[in-house]
Amino acid sequence: MKIALGIEYDGSPWHGWQSQPNGLTVQDQLETAMSRFADAPMRVHCAGRTDTGVHALGQVVHLDTDRQRESHAWVRGVNAYLPTSIAVRWAQPVAEDFHARFSATRRSYEYWVYNHPVRSALYVQRTGWTHVPLDVGLIQQAARVLLGTHDFSAFRSSECQAKSPVRNLQQLEIERFGDLIRLRLSADAFLHHMVRNIVGTLIYVGNGRQPVSWVKDILDSRNRTLAAPTFSPAGLYLTQVEYPRHFGIPIYTAASFFCS
Numbered sequence: 001m002k003i004a005l006g007i008e009y010d011g012s013p014w015h016g017w018q019s020q021p022n023g024l025t026v027q028d029q030l031e032t033a034m035s036r037f038a039d040a041p042m043r044v045h046c047a048g049r050t051d052t053g054v055h056a057l058g059q060v061v062h063l064d065t066d067r068q069r070e071s072h073a074w075v076r077g078v079n080a081y082l083p084t085s086i087a088v089r090w091a092q093p094v095a096e097d098f099h100a101r102f103s104a105t106r107r108s109y110e111y112w113v114y115n116h117p118v119r120s121a122l123y124v125q126r127t128g129w130t131h132v133p134l135d136v137g138l139i140q141q142a143a144r145v146l147l148g149t150h151d152f153s154a155f156r157s158s159e160c161q162a163k164s165p166v167r168n169l170q171q172l173e174i175e176r177f178g179d180l181i182r183l184r185l186s187a188d189a190f191l192h193h194m195v196r197n198i199v200g201t202l203i204y205v206g207n208g209r210q211p212v213s214w215v216k217d218i219l220d221s222r223n224r225t226l227a228a229p230t231f232s233p234a235g236l237y238l239t240q241v242e243y244p245r246h247f248g249i250p251i252y253t254a255a256s257f258f259c260s
Helices: 026-038 071-079 136-146 194-206 214-221
Strands: 002-009 055-064 086-094 106-115 128-130 148-151 166-177 180-187 236-242
Touching (some): 026 086, 106 166, 136 166, 136 214
């Protein structure tokens, strides 16, 4: 049978999602916990691999197993073997043709920026930080050109393995909450470092280093070297993965780490 699970994690202690020989990744920790719970080797497949220091509120994984367990048992049983920075939030059987990655139709992220002259001890692993005041109005203007279907080569890591740089960015909303700025992004899929590269580039507009029109120039150039540096992973959260309704995957809208 095939089981889908919703996973939440604090990415700061781990070397990203994908398994590594040192075992210090979210995938390694999750597979070890599942194997102990089921008393059999387990392999999971995720909706989206996250980098070192990136968090998740709504990661989705699936596994194939012949172990018969109630859905609530997968949640409580696996959590008993996981470190406190990783948690299973829900579990349920799914159709055999479901795949956590390839069946997904939309992924959503949030990026949180702490905008204050002095760094925060509490937000250091939870947000990106910039000490120069940011004009959210300018960021919002600059962000509009990125919406829609484009070649996002200028915001793509050189290590990206995607076959095509074309993505449909369906949502890019920016809002300030005091010293915190939230960017919400949704797309059919994202390129490697795409969100962090967009954030870094928009910050260059918000702090006055570049004009609003610069973002369109960067997008049209398709040249990664012309855009801003990749911003910190600390403020990035995978918040939701969506699937066709017939799979019955819960629309798990996790509360934001900072505010609703």
